Amino acid sequence: MPTIYIDNRPCTVAAGLNLLQACLSSGFDLPYFCWHPALGSVGACRQCAVKRFKDEKDTRGELVMACLTPADEGTRIAINDPEAVQFRAGVIEWLMLNHPHDCPVCDEGGECHLQDMTVMSGHTYRRSRFPKRTHRNQDLGPFINHEMNRCIQCYRCVRFYHDYAGGTDLNVFACHDHLFFGRFEDGPLESEFSGNLVEICPTGVFTDRTFKAHSSRKWDLQTAPSICPHCGLGCNTLPGERYGELRRVRNRYHHQINGYFLCDRGRYGYEYANSDRRIRQPLQVRRGQAPATPLTAEAALAQWAAMAKGAGLIGIGSPRASLEANFALRRLVGAENFYAGLSEPDACGLETVRAILTDGPVPSATLQGAGLSDAALVLGEDVTQTAPLLALNLRRLRYRKAAVMAAGFQLPVWNDAGVRELAQLNLPNLFIAAPHATRLDDEAAGTLHVPVPELLRFAQSVAAVLDAPEAPAADPGDPVTALAWQSAQALLKAQRPLVVAGMALGEPALLQAAAAIAARLKAMGRGAELCLCVPEAGSMGLALMQARALTAAMARGAADTLVILENDLWRRSAPEKVKAWLAQARHVVVLDHLATATTAAADLALPAAAPAETAGTWVNNEGRAQRAYAVMPPADPARSSWRWLQAMARSAGRVDLNGWQTIDDVAAELARTLPPFQTITELTPAVTVPTAAGKLPRQSHRYSGRTAMNAQRDVHEPKPPADPDAPLAFSMEGFDGPQPPGLTTRDWTPGWNSEQALHKFQGETAGLLAHHDPGRRLIAPAGKRQSLQMPPPAASPKLAAGEFQLVPLHFIFGSEELSMAAPAVALRAPKPHVGLGPDNGFAVDGQAVWLRIGDLLTEQIVRIVPGLAPGLMGWPVGLAGMPPIVLPAVARVEQ
Template sequence: MPKLIIDNREIEVPEGIKVIEAADRAGIYIPRFCYYAELGAVGACRICAVKFVDGPVKGIEMSCMINAQDGMVVSTTDPEARDFRRHVIEWLMMNHPHDCPVCDEGGHCLLQDLTESCDHGIRRYKGKKRTYVDQYLGPLIQHEENRCIQCYRCSRYYQEFAGYKDLGVMGIAQRIYFGRYAAGVLESPFSGNIIDLCPTGVYTDKPSRYTGRRWDYERVPGICINCSLGCHITVSARYREIVYLEGRYSGKVNGSFICDRGRYGFFYANLEERPRQGRVRGEDVPSGRAITMAAQRVKEVSESHGAAAIAVIGSGRSSLETIAALTHVCKVQGWRGPVLFDSRVSSESVRTAVSCIAQELAVSMKEIESADFILTVGADPINEAPMLAMAMRQAWRKGAGVAAIDCRSLDWPFQFEQVTAAPDDMADFLAALENSETTVISDRFVAQIKSIAAKIRACHRPVVVCGTEITDSKIIYGAAGFVKAMRQAGQEAGLFYTLPAANSYGAALLDEIGETAEDLIERIESGEIKALVIVESDLWDTFSDRQRLIQALEQLELLVVADFMATEILHRADIIIPTLSIFEAGGIYVNQEGRAQWSPPAYAGGTPIKITGQGGHPPRIIRPDIPAGDISPAWRMAWWLADRQPPASHDLLLDWMGKTFPVLEKAANFTSEGIRLYLPEARRKTARETGGRKIQSLGEYLLLPVAAVFGDEPMAQRSPCLEGYAKHPEMWMAASDARLFDASDGDAARLQLPYGPLELTLRLSERIAPGTLIVYRCPDLFWQQFARSSRFIVPKDRIRIEKKA
């Protein structure tokens, strides 16, 4: 442990860290452009120069290139060092354009700050400025290369950290250029981070271009709810709308970065079509009135048909508060529900995963980065939980092996070994890995499985990542069993599940019955249920048989829909109640490792000024309130719906949650750091085979709709800037199967499904499990988006391939 003195402050740091990081730990900020904690040091910018007064190194040196050593005496304020840095800034500014007023980085620009702090105001060099031609980098990132100071942060991040190759550095000498070989959309789903990374305005956020300045924003530390990981973000709001999101450092979850789905998945909160008023039988009413009307109607139904004729549907995209409130209200009123899962398979998988996970087994995403072997089972992190792929890449960069048991043609930004297994075989493969029982698996894979098993046994901190979408509860249970077995064998094994929605974990904690929307629809059809209250649910998109859903909804006497997004089902409601998004109401979300995190409200709500002013000047009226500022969060609405009084404040609500639900006992002492929530031993489930229908004969194919990073998640798919990123309808087929159809890559495929025909482009891959058809969910699938965790058995004669012209 070297001890050194920086600016008269003595500090002891671990071996091998750089002086600049040591200074950070001592709370001394050394200016930097190229250095970034996650990316490490390259010594490109020369601005972190400090004076080494005494010790093993002497003189002006770059603090990011020198390891902290015992006996060092460092001065950051030495006149010589300051003079050096002043000159560096002057060199860097020599070619920097004079465009700060029209640059979006202005106000939070590192270069601007350091130029100011080095007191450089007037350019002394009389020569001309170097210019570059900018590139189109897609709808998310604006490129302005003139501003570049050659810190290499973007190329280092993009190529080394994130593992994509299409953005990098070109040219020599004075002509260094950062960009793509040719203009075009960036391929990486993590590209947005270069906006945060760039110390000046070369890459700026395009959707929020010219929207405002950092100092004008209402900024709060938030939680991303576009997947189950719960990455930390900083939310910026202005003029009653969310402007942009940035990654926020978290030593437990995501590090510094976030994926593009999370970064740009917030636009649903700004959309004009969002419900901002109550609506009763086609007539706009204030939201409070809509709630009272709904409460009255529900009461009428309750009186005429009994309380059990009323059912409530919630979802994993609601906050824990909302789910708790709905659960409580249903219990005390005798209503059915709340139903928090859409399909039986999904319910079973998620609830099994949540019951399997325990404090000692769960690993955080940051801990994955230090794993030395990662095995994924039926998980496709890049599509299901993108930042997990980034964490796995960091582990891989440190030398960890990665193996995947999956039926998809996985495309990850790092090397891995795939065992191509059909969904039904995954459990066997897992068992084979666990106890070297190779008799059940196909001979082709025995050698591969044995080698992976040997690798896993040889490492210290293996992590098993298990998906919950294409896997069944047996696999999920098996993954946990495997981890337990490894821990018993002395390995520090960790377990990591990916879950379908931001709060699926929270839903599974509170849902003791496990009833699903499928069950409810059956009850509606049988006339048992007369009134349905749907709160923040995407049932329309996730329920597989849409025709059946429509008929069931029409059978109802009363349909109340409360949501903050204009879902299709909202337009079919008798009573619409608007609710608040996470940015307005805040909320607790429990991520896939049981980490309950609080996201505070970013702004007070209300219709964005962009909408009230129709793009121009805000309306010239004086009013004391915010337009559409009377909407209440869904948890309050839940109580009012039952004609009861909700807890008066959020703190009281947390107290109440802690007292009412044993599993949320810790909620009463909720801290900003978050808490860990796990199911008690008594509520843990045992394995049960519910894998849906299995392939009966050779002539049948298993069609699996799977997650896609863009265009699938219900909130992010509403972002206009992400529209072009969604996949086109594609069907992936094993190359061996294609031979049977005599099909080749790019052909048009036509499927006859019970709910309608499906037209897709055929894609072939060796790594698709034979007998499996993979379709990435996307908005362009014309008849519906595929249900989560649904499987379809398609007979061979229902698949028609048309050769491409």
């Protein structure tokens, strides 16, 4: 650990840093623009100049760019040297020459890195009298607003979008002071990670377009730490609320999971919470026979009490409800009557994932860990669509490989331009085998597009090569065995190989095959890891609860009284069966926050709080339990699902759930009841007051309008709502000291108003938050089964001419239920269609075909899916407007 001297103060910093990182992690303020902890240094902005001295006798020194100078042992620098201060003030004055000075109407204002750095450098008055250069803006789609005049040419956007996230449609155009950052022509940004430009851009060139429709300042947003509910990865988010409406989602840094970035589904899917489809009060639905009538909570509970009297209860849980809500339902109906509410393939797949991760020898990879592996094999999953941020991290493999090579050239890893030059020379050891081309194929050293039985044969060939590494490739003419040999050799050479699989194809055998490959690598002494993608935020929690699937509940025949928790059963099983089953049930009660087909078929619908309005624990695909807190209180009479279920138990005359006062009581009982959840009581600091000063405020100390926002209704200010479920208060008052990790409500520190303030909360830049890793891993590999058996080969189905096997097609925008209630995401979703391979011999792109699937006859538009094997037809999953089909199925083209 080198010691450097900053303004004559000795500082011990981590090895291998540059001076800018060293200054920031030692607590000094030094302005910068082009450097970013995840992107490294390029030295484009010249803002971080410091004076470097040869030794303690040197008084003259020389100006160097801190971000491009290594922090070697004994380096002496001065940040406050007058010459360096003047240089930095000059640079910011140049950067501001063409700035349009429109901060009042800019959505970045108040959390703008350029504002912060301008103030920090002391530039206050414009001296230049020359005209400003101007640019025309582009329409970049529903996610991003473009205002090019605010640009300071730091190149961060292109370095993130193009170099880091692999996007191809945003670049830099023109030359000298005409530089233009945008697309070649107007149109939505194609990358699934475009939303990160909002946080990457240090000024207001790229701002959140959905936020523009209801803009607020950062200080006016009520924020609380939350977990993204839109996929199974459990990214940490920081949603913001104002005037009772969810306004935006920002990234919340987690060292092991999402790091600095979110995907666009996670960032823009939030508007489901403001949707017109929200259920705002209890409804007597009468199964759609008559118009629904609103009820008071008391009347609804009285109706429920009548339904529950002497009736046998059946509870259907949900992978989009929190652990506590599912457990409360399990307690209400009894463990033997609780079902997970998962489709048969999902339940089967999740049980496989659970068994592999808890019994097998191979640990699950964290998201950031996946990006640090040196060889990866993706089996059957289009990760960009099902687990987007995993795709972003797999894109780092190329850079990772180059960074290892860079050590041989004595090139530091933070030297971004240099390392990327090296990265160009080679493809990463990433191999993808899937039924069709995936968005990640451009990064892969080898790809294979074959149907599922062939995927299994591929996995078996990989395992065979791992068992006998010296044997030559069996048949170079066979693409399956050829790629198997190539990828197995790469995995063998790797120290930290990664195997990725998932549930997208509904084929548990693929998960077992991935586990078997990883187990073989582990047995060879490699640090092998498995990354198994699960579909929904609550999937893994349900898997650990080991509840039976929906079909098991339906197999029991007509139910007496059904309680369905935050679940649309129409998405889980064949609609006609679900419809018939619900019709047979004597009473159906649904708790949900969005109106769905299931709520329409109920007797009683109760308004549950949306995930942003309630505390809850979520387990991600890696097995990490994390607590999310309510950003805003649910509008009365909506309440957390577990509170409804507790009230329902009480109305039915039961007293055993009355002991639950807070969500921690529910979690504690869950921890006592089910062994896998033993440690969830330690998730975050106790909910009791963390300090004598009170709870942590969700509102900033600058939060405005407290005495006017409700004054049109009542001039007397209301008391802030109480929140027994969190160590946080719906208030601007409370403990204002350092916030514990996992409870950070904002990235802010004096002088640093933008999200760049984050480095003040990290031990070192891009390091742990206050040396702490929020969340608890519930799964540790027990290693009970040392060598996992390969699943048996599957037989290819016999297809007649004109018949196609349907394979699921997943879409980041379109396949997930909640985000499709957000208008911006819905705009980016594809139209209903079916996918066919390029040489299918039947139809061209855009052609309408008639298909017979079982008893259903439907007309669909054909879209060509690159790489889709002959004999396969892609069927979009969960896309609105598609006829409901339960996969697997065969489609016949009707003439």
